Amino acid sequence: MTIPKQVFVREVGPREGLQTSSKVVATEDKLKLIDFLSHSGVKEIEITSMVRPDRVPQMADSDELIARFRPAPGVRYTALYLNRKGFARAEASGRLMNEGWIYSATSDTFLSKNANTSHRDIVTSLSEWLSDFRAAGKAQHGVMISTAFGCAYEGSAVRDRLLPVAQELVDALSQQGSRPKELSLADTVGHGTPELVRKAVGDLKARFPDIRISLHLHDTRGTGIANAYAGLLEGADCFDASVGGAGGCPFTPGAAGNIATEDLAYMCEELGASTGISLDSYVQGAKFLEQVLGTRLPGKYYRTARSRA
Amino acid sequence: MTIPKQVFVREVGPREGLQTSSKVVATEDKLKLIDFLSHSGVKEIEITSMVRPDRVPQMADSDELIARFRPAPGVRYTALYLNRKGFARAEASGRLMNEGWIYSATSDTFLSKNANTSHRDIVTSLSEWLSDFRAAGKAQHGVMISTAFGCAYEGSAVRDRLLPVAQELVDALSQQGSRPKELSLADTVGHGTPELVRKAVGDLKARFPDIRISLHLHDTRGTGIANAYAGLLEGADCFDASVGGAGGCPFTPGAAGNIATEDLAYMCEELGASTGISLDSYVQGAKFLEQVLGTRLPGKYYRTARSRA
Numbered sequence: 299m300t301i302p303k304q305v306f307v308r309e310v311g312p313r314e315g316l317q318t319s320s321k322v323v324a325t326e327d328k329l330k331l332i333d334f335l336s337h338s339g340v341k342e343i344e345i346t347s348m349v350r351p352d353r354v355p356q357m358a359d360s361d362e363l364i365a366r367f368r369p370a371p372g373v374r375y376t377a378l379y380l381n382r383k384g385f386a387r388a389e390a391s392g393r394l395m396n397e398g399w400i401y402s403a404t405s406d407t408f409l410s411k412n413a414n415t416s417h418r419d420i421v422t423s424l425s426e427w428l429s430d431f432r433a434a435g436k437a438q439h440g441v442m443i444s445t446a447f448g449c450a451y452e453g454s455a456v457r458d459r460l461l462p463v464a465q466e467l468v469d470a471l472s473q474q475g476s477r478p479k480e481l482s483l484a485d486t487v488g489h490g491t492p493e494l495v496r497k498a499v500g501d502l503k504a505r506f507p508d509i510r511i512s513l514h515l516h517d518t519r520g521t522g523i524a525n526a527y528a529g530l531l532e533g534a535d536c537f538d539a540s541v542g543g544a545g546g547c548p549f550t551p552g553a554a555g556n557i558a559t560e561d562l563a564y565m566c567e568e569l570g571a572s573t574g575i576s577l578d579s580y581v582q583g584a585k586f587l588e589q590v591l592g593t594r595l596p597g598k599y600y601r602t603a604r605s606r607a
Numbered sequence: 608m609t610i611p612k613q614v615f616v617r618e619v620g621p622r623e624g625l626q627t628s629s630k631v632v633a634t635e636d637k638l639k640l641i642d643f644l645s646h647s648g649v650k651e652i653e654i655t656s657m658v659r660p661d662r663v664p665q666m667a668d669s670d671e672l673i674a675r676f677r678p679a680p681g682v683r684y685t686a687l688y689l690n691r692k693g694f695a696r697a698e699a700s701g702r703l704m705n706e707g708w709i710y711s712a713t714s715d716t717f718l719s720k721n722a723n724t725s726h727r728d729i730v731t732s733l734s735e736w737l738s739d740f741r742a743a744g745k746a747q748h749g750v751m752i753s754t755a756f757g758c759a760y761e762g763s764a765v766r767d768r769l770l771p772v773a774q775e776l777v778d779a780l781s782q783q784g785s786r787p788k789e790l791s792l793a794d795t796v797g798h799g800t801p802e803l804v805r806k807a808v809g810d811l812k813a814r815f816p817d818i819r820i821s822l823h824l825h826d827t828r829g830t831g832i833a834n835a836y837a838g839l840l841e842g843a844d845c846f847d848a849s850v851g852g853a854g855g856c857p858f859t860p861g862a863a864g865n866i867a868t869e870d871l872a873y874m875c876e877e878l879g880a881s882t883g884i885s886l887d888s889y890v891q892g893a894k895f896l897e898q899v900l901g902t903r904l905p906g907k908y909y910r911t912a913r914s915r916a
Contacts, residue, residue, distance in 0.1 A: 301802075488911075491877040492836045493610075520870030520907035521877075524833040527801045554907060561829030568800040568830075594903070598829035598863060602797075 302535035305571045306342075306512075309335050309559055311587070313344040313378055315544030316356050319591060325359045327590045329367060334583030335541060336370035339574040340559070346377045348384030364391045380413040382423075382430055389434045397439035398431035400424065400471070400478070404456035404463050405449035408486065412444070417463060421470055428476055440480035441467050442514065446498065448489030460498060461505075468506060480510040480536065485525065488518025488554055492528035499532035512536030515557045517543060517596065522557040523565060530571060537562055542584035542595030558597030560584060577603065611844035614880045615651075615821075618644050618868055620896070622653040622687055624853030625665050628900060634668045636899045638676060643892030644850060645679035648883040649868070655686045657693030673700045689722040691732075691739055698743045706748035707740035709733065709780070709787070713765035713772055714758035717795065721753070726772060730779055737785055749789035750776050751823065755807065757798030769807060770814075777815060789819040789845065794834065797827025797863055801837035808841035821845030824866045826852060826905065831866040832874060839880060846871055851893035851904030867906030869893060886912065 312332055316323055323331075328345075335343050345367055351358040360377065369375055374395045379385040388394050402420045403409045409416050431438050443463055449456045464481060471478055483498060495513065502511050513529045515522045515537070526537060543558030560580035563573045577599070584600035594601075621641055625632055632640075637654075644652050654676055660667040669686065678684055683704045688694040697703050711729045712718045718725050740747050752772055758765045773790060780787055792807060804822065811820050822838045824831045824846070835846060852867030869889035872882045886908070893909035903910075 491874060492833075493878050517907055518911050519873055520832050520867060521836075521874050523829050524836040524874065527830075527833040527836065554911060558829060564828055565800060565830050565833065569802050596907075598826055598905075602827050602863060 299531045300533070301530045301569050302533060302571050304535060305530070305566045305573050306536040307340055307559060307563060307573050307575060308342045308344065308536070308538045309340045309541060310344045310514075310538045310556060311335070311541035311544055311559065313347050314538075314556060315540040315542065315587070317347060317354060318545060319356060321591055322355050322358075323590055325362055325366070328359070328363055331541070331583060331587055331590070332367050334579060334586060336368070336373055338579035338583065339576045341372065341574065342374040342376065344376050344378055348377050348379040348387050361391070364388075364393050367393070369393075381415075382426065385430055385434075396436070398427070398434075398436045399439060400427060400441045400467065401444065402441065402463060402467060403444035403449075403484075403486070404459040405445040405452045407451035408445045408449050411451070421466060424470055425474060428471075428474055438471060438476040438478060440482060440512075441471070441478045442482040442484055443467075444484040444486045446483040446490070447485045447494050448487055450487045454489065457494065461501060464502060465505070468509070478509060480512055481506065482512040482514055482536075482538070484514035484538075485516055486514075488516035488522060490515065490525050491521055492524045495525045495528040496532050499529050499534045503533060510536055512538070514538040516554055517557050518554040522554075523561055526557055526562055527565065527569075530566070530569065535571070539563075541580060541597075542587050542600060543597035544587060544591070544595050555596055558584070558595070558599065560599045560603075561597050564599045608840045609842070610839045610878050611842060611880050613844065614839070614875045614882050615845040616649055616868060616872060616882050616884060617651045617653065617845070617847045618649045618850060619653045619823075619847045619865060620644070620850035620853055620868065622656050622666075623847075623865060624849040624851065624896070626656060626663060627854060628665060630900055631664050631667075632899055634671055634675070637668070637672055640850070640892060640896055640899070641676050643888060643895060645677070645682055647888035647892065648885045650681065650883065651683040651685065653685050653687055657686050657688040657696050670700070673697075673702050676702075678702075690724075691735065694739055694743075705745070707736070707743075707745045708748060709736060709750045709776065710753065711750065711772060711776060712753035712758075712793075712795075713768040714754040714761045716760035717754045717758050720760070730775060733779055734783060737780075737783055747780060747785040747787060749791060749821075750780070750787045751791040751793055752776075753793040753795045755792040755799070756794045756803050757796055759796045763798065766803065770810060773811060774814070777818070787818060789821055790815065791821040791823055791845075791847070793823035793847075794825055797825035797831065799824065799834050800830055801833045804834045804837040805841050808838050808843045812842060819845055821847070823847040825863055826866050827863040831863075832870055835866055835871055836874065836878075839875070839878065844880075848872075850889060850906075851896050851909060852906035853896060853900070853904050864905055867893070867904070867908065869908045869912075870906050873908045
């Protein structure tokens, strides 16, 4: 149980933090938010989602946003895609640096509602995904497994599927010469607990010592940061998080936002795990987002931080 | 690192959760809140504070509240006291079940502002406290050390004082034939981190294997529940918490409320540590308090919980 010395943080706020907001944020404000994050030291930012503009009004400006954001050196900018069409649209922009990700879940009900697919369909379509990635000059990089610790529709029974689903995807990709470098466990509805996270991370690291295990945590029942700490204790060194803890999931009723990036980064730094993130920049970004959304965000650190210069 | 099978929770919401609220809550509403908590399975409730009514308007009705609350069987009702006069006033009510507590801190600046005293004065006055307790027919029960992990005024330097202050109080009380049964570490400003909590709980349990180590945690920087988990990992089995996570500290600028009782209880139950608390009762209590205060509370569980019957 040694906490990693370095932690990689993926900022998903501009996409996941905003996607459930009933207030559609102006493109200019999204660009300003991305600017705050771009100069914070965070190394990857998911700026939008490749969904149908008529389905998610908040994402209706995604093409404009992708065309206009001001990239900072050393930062990877990506957009979430849930199907091959979305991946193609992101690639066509020529401005994103998406890696090749496969998205599945332990819950087929979730997959059906979220992306109109199933785990079986995803496994069957792996070769098509890989050929898309190759055509775009990308290696297959990672696998994300959603509803890893519970599902709003199927409950906690899906937890038993985590290891088999992970094993099947890793095996299938390995057989096709494309073993994933990263396996991300998404606690989509925030029903994970520290002990579940510890066990899952520990089990997966033991099975796949060559694959990075990362965590995408939601704070629905208040255990989000405790779950992150539990992951750190087992050596997880890569986390998704959202500025100010903004967000939720449109397809999972009751889910709260991701853990707040600045709360996570504060804890990591205090535990000796460097993130490269400037907390002051994040406090500014979270305060700006709070102003734009006109509502207090769930994050704690940004609300009480005084300058730590 | 074995998580305790049973955890004792002290509800401090009616006192600490309300004391910083700018809205003075009607006595009737306080009584209703106490009723929700009384029937939740929680075994101790701090219902008010023995401060000067003209100093803390929220506590101006404390004598009336103490006279009128409806005790449930098996529940201990207490009021916080910071000086001997307060203890005497609580005793005089004849309706409270306070135990004998000594309150000190690692920070003299905090003690000066919070209770107009110092650690030295507290050590000097121990015999007077003990004689007050004896006169009231009470044993000396516990010691609380505030600002255990940091202080708004003196910063993190006070952390080094935690073990010496604890040792001095335990030694002094033991020499007077009144060794404490419990040592409570209060993270008054919420600057604790999981590793600090683990180390402190581990160190104190090693020094004082016969004394229960308990935690009073604030969630100022988002690590409150992670700190509780860290404490559980080291065997801490007693926590203060506040319904809905309501509260703050009037003498510590920027401090957020205690960890939310229902978030803590949810995590404990999921980790196999029984609290005896009905989450449904707490969800009702938190929703009631939210309505009374007219503001969203920091707790997470109560906002998204569906019935778990």
